[in-house]
Amino acid sequence: MQLKFHWRLLQGGERGPQTRVTGALLQSTGLPDLDSQIDFCWQAERLGINGVLTDFGASKPDSIVLATALGLATSKIEFIIAYRSGIIAPTGFVQQLNTLSALINGRLSLNIVAGHSPQEQAYYGDWLSREERYARTTEFLEICLALWKKHGPVTYRGRYYQVESARLNTPFVANHRSFPEIFVAGGSAEAQELAIRCGTLWMQMGDTPENLGANVQSVLDAGKEAGLRMALIARPTHEEAVQAARDLIDDLDPSLRERQREQQFVQASDSVSIKAIYKSAAELEWPKPYLWRGAVNTHGPATVCLVGSPQELAEAFMEYKKIGISQFILSGWPKLDEMIFFGEHVLPLVRRKEQEMALAEQTVQAS
Amino acid sequence: MSYRESQTNGKRLRFHWSLSSAGEKFRGAQARAAQSGIPDLSAHLEFCRTAEDCDIESLLMAVGFHRADPLVLAAALGVQTARIKFMVACRSGLMSPTSFVQQVNTISVLTHGRICLNIVGGHTPEEQRYYGDFLNHDERYARTDEFLSICCSFWSGVPEVNFHGKYFQIEKARLNTPFLHGAGPEIYVGGASSQAVDLAVKHASCFWTLPAGPDELFPRIRSVLDAGIEVGLLVSLIARPTREEAISAAREMLKALGNAPRKVHKEFAQRSDSTAFGSTLALAERKPEWLTNCLWSGAVPYLGAPSIALVGSFAEVAESLWEYKQAGITQFLFMGWPDIEEMKLFSRHVLPLVRVRETRTRVQEAACS
Numbered sequence: 001m002q003l004k005f006h007w008r009l010l011q012g013g014e015r016g017p018q019t020r021v022t023g024a025l026l027q028s029t030g031l032p033d034l035d036s037q038i039d040f041c042w043q044a045e046r047l048g049i050n051g052v053l054t055d056f057g058a059s060k061p062d063s064i065v066l067a068t069a070l071g072l073a074t075s076k077i078e079f080i081i082a083y084r085s086g087i088i089a090p091t092g093f094v095q096q097l098n099t100l101s102a103l104i105n106g107r108l109s110l111n112i113v114a115g116h117s118p119q120e121q122a123y124y125g126d127w128l129s130r131e132e133r134y135a136r137t138t139e140f141l142e143i144c145l146a147l148w149k150k151h152g153p154v155t156y157r158g159r160y161y162q163v164e165s166a167r168l169n170t171p172f173v174a175n176h177r178s179f180p181e182i183f184v185a186g187g188s189a190e191a192q193e194l195a196i197r198c199g200t201l202w203m204q205m206g207d208t209p210e211n212l213g214a215n216v217q218s219v220l221d222a223g224k225e226a227g228l229r230m231a232l233i234a235r236p237t238h239e240e241a242v243q244a245a246r247d248l249i250d251d252l253d254p255s256l257r258e259r260q261r262e263q264q265f266v267q268a269s270d271s272v273s274i275k276a277i278y279k280s281a282a283e284l285e286w287p288k289p290y291l292w293r294g295a296v297n298t299h300g301p302a303t304v305c306l307v308g309s310p311q312e313l314a315e316a317f318m319e320y321k322k323i324g325i326s327q328f329i330l331s332g333w334p335k336l337d338e339m340i341f342f343g344e345h346v347l348p349l350v351r352r353k354e355q356e357m358a359l360a361e362q363t364v365q366a367s
Numbered sequence: 368m369s370y371r372e373s374q375t376n377g378k379r380l381r382f383h384w385s386l387s388s389a390g391e392k393f394r395g396a397q398a399r400a401a402q403s404g405i406p407d408l409s410a411h412l413e414f415c416r417t418a419e420d421c422d423i424e425s426l427l428m429a430v431g432f433h434r435a436d437p438l439v440l441a442a443a444l445g446v447q448t449a450r451i452k453f454m455v456a457c458r459s460g461l462m463s464p465t466s467f468v469q470q471v472n473t474i475s476v477l478t479h480g481r482i483c484l485n486i487v488g489g490h491t492p493e494e495q496r497y498y499g500d501f502l503n504h505d506e507r508y509a510r511t512d513e514f515l516s517i518c519c520s521f522w523s524g525v526p527e528v529n530f531h532g533k534y535f536q537i538e539k540a541r542l543n544t545p546f547l548h549g550a551g552p553e554i555y556v557g558g559a560s561s562q563a564v565d566l567a568v569k570h571a572s573c574f575w576t577l578p579a580g581p582d583e584l585f586p587r588i589r590s591v592l593d594a595g596i597e598v599g600l601l602v603s604l605i606a607r608p609t610r611e612e613a614i615s616a617a618r619e620m621l622k623a624l625g626n627a628p629r630k631v632h633k634e635f636a637q638r639s640d641s642t643a644f645g646s647t648l649a650l651a652e653r654k655p656e657w658l659t660n661c662l663w664s665g666a667v668p669y670l671g672a673p674s675i676a677l678v679g680s681f682a683e684v685a686e687s688l689w690e691y692k693q694a695g696i697t698q699f700l701f702m703g704w705p706d707i708e709e710m711k712l713f714s715r716h717v718l719p720l721v722r723v724r725e726t727r728t729r730v731q732e733a734a735c736s
Contacts, residue, residue: 027543029543031544032477032544058541061469061472061544062466062470062472062544065438065470065473065474065477068439068443068446069442069446069477072446072447087463087465087466088461088462088463088466089461089462089498091432091461091497091499092436092462095436096439098435099406099435099436099439100439102405102406103440122536122537122538122540123465123537123539124465124466124537124540125464125535125536126463161499162496162499164496164497165496166496168497169400169403169433169434170404170405170434171404171405
């Protein structure tokens with residue numbers, strides 16, 4: 001199977017490099033920017049990118065509604081819709097996704113997170129602790145899966161949700177599936193367990209293949225996929241890529257105090273993996289020649305970054321493939337430029353190496 | 368001039384249409400479980416564009432387990448149309464009010480504000496339980512009151528929303544996606560119970576009611592108008608060049624439906640705890656099928672409560688609308704069989720009569736004052 005590459009959708013008003021904390025404060029981040037975002041999706045389709053991630057959060061437009069608008073303007077790209085439990089009844093959620101699937105021929109999958117900020121959860125009326133949010137997300141996904149997979153009415157009596165004889169007349173409409181792919185995102189043991197139980201793929205933040213290997217293997221052994229959220233800085237040469245990484249930090253406007261604000265965000269978060277990545281980034285900036293954590297403390301936890309020439313990065317992707325990673329959600333600064341460079345210069349090398357690897361395997365089997 | 372006349376005169380009547388049966392003529396005659404929930408996008412778009420051409424202001428997107436989700440569908444249709452508004456039906460208890468506002472606001476940005484809301488209490492306990500909602504009729508209204516209070520707080524533009532109620536607790540909530548344009552969507556509330564009226568008076572700009580005979584309807588309208596909001600009428604239409612043709616169209620329709628739908632609606636009414644649906648069905652069974660010269664309840668046992676119809680010649684139907692206007696009704700939400708043809712007839716032959724009369728009245732009033 002070929003590696004699948006997805007990209008984070010351009011935010012409203014996002015033009016140049018932008019940190020997470022600053023983006024969240026801009027009014028334009030809350031406004032869908034259809035012209036730019038549709039163009040972004042068309043570029044992604046042209047480049048052979050599989051999907052785009054529509055974020056969930058109080059600073060952004062609703063991810064399902066935005067995916068609906070973009071889905072009607074595109075034909076191939078898939079939408080990875082980020083959502084959390086505790087926001088909508090599972091039956092209503094399935095109804096919204098099924099409706100969308102019927103409108104865009106099933107081009108959607110889910111990125112489910114348990115939530116990382118108690119403050120933001122309270123915006124939505126959710127007061128549960130992190131542990132309870134995981135327990136509730138498990139119930140939420142179990143009801144969703146029952147509605148998708150079971151023929152006939154669904155009854156479920158859980159601690160957080162009770163539904164009785166539930167049914168929907170709008171099915172999930174897609175060519176090859178009766179329910180969407182479900183990425184469960186989060187680096188903790190709870191997230192991994194949830195992914196194995198209810199997901200199709202465990203999505204975590206980037207790390208070295210050595211550090212990831214054992215945990216990834218246990219997900220693969222359970223018959224599920226593993227994926228990574230990462231950032232990318234690819235340039236014609238290694239030196240140019242490293243310089244671009246340094247410039248990303250050096251060019252920050254000190255008056256925006258992004259390092260301090262990111263620190264406050266991490267302190268207020270109750271996510272295990274966000275705190276762990278933040279700590280590890282401070283300890284070791286370059287855990288691999290191609291892996292850079294230098295943007296984490298200013299740009300956010302999803303920015304563990306692959307840095308290098310197209311050849312180096314293609315090799316790095318193959319290393320991840322060898323430990324069993326099958327899908328990536330990538331980002332860059334600026335997102336569109338980095339995606340175009342990736343699609344034109346890195347992706348063809350990855351595909352060539354995948355072919356070589358497949359041929360080598362066939363030769364081994366034949367001999 | 369009476370209080371009521373001063374409220375309504377001078378305002379043009381506003382006309383909306385139900386999108387519920389786009390692409391399916393007699394959807395309402397089937398049991399809900401048998402209706403398709405897969406939206407036919409091209410049929411819906413044709414419906415929307417016809418409505419735009421016919422000067423219909425907005426289209427009602429109904430809600431229910433047997434339908435596509437109205438918010439997602441409104442977003443899809445909204446980005447492919449230019450003028451028509453979407454009146455999205457909504458029940459509380461399915462979604463966090465914060466998330467609901469986020470979805471509505473996102474649609475407003477995508478459609479330049481072409482979304483309004485029709486808040487309903489939910490009509491069937493059985494169906495509410497599909498969504499994990501086990502509250503009874505009165506509690507559902509209490510929760511919807513809290514839900515709308517939170518929504519309206521977001522739309523009022525306060526810097527952060529705090530709410531500590533029985534059903535929802537929200538703290539320091541802020542959303543970054545505003546409602547475009549103005550201070551939130553127009554809010555309609557439908558229903559017939561006293562809780563529905565109270566809810567409408569507190570949160571809505573217009574209360575939808577089902578038709579009845581004048582003796583029953585006019586006092587009902589008056590009490591809502593006196594509370595300071597508009598009243599709209601949810602009614603079906605069969606308008607033809609002559610009264611004979613209209614009546615014959617109505618009879619033909621019943622013949623085409625056969626007898627099976629009667630059973631469907633009787634069964635549905637037994638499971639429903641909606642005051643409006645129950646009383647309309649009872650009315651249709653109890654009274655003669657002509658409630659006034661033009662108001663016909665003959666289709667109700669076949670097509671459900673919203674199918675009380677104005678039946679008559681173009682001039683008679685226009686005259687009826689005018690009478691309702693005199694009684695204080697300012698907005699109408701229509702259905703027809705089939706909708707598109709009825710909408711075209713209304714737009715070509717009934718609407719101009721109404722508009723001419725409105726203009727003439729305005730001119731006369733200006734001359735008198």
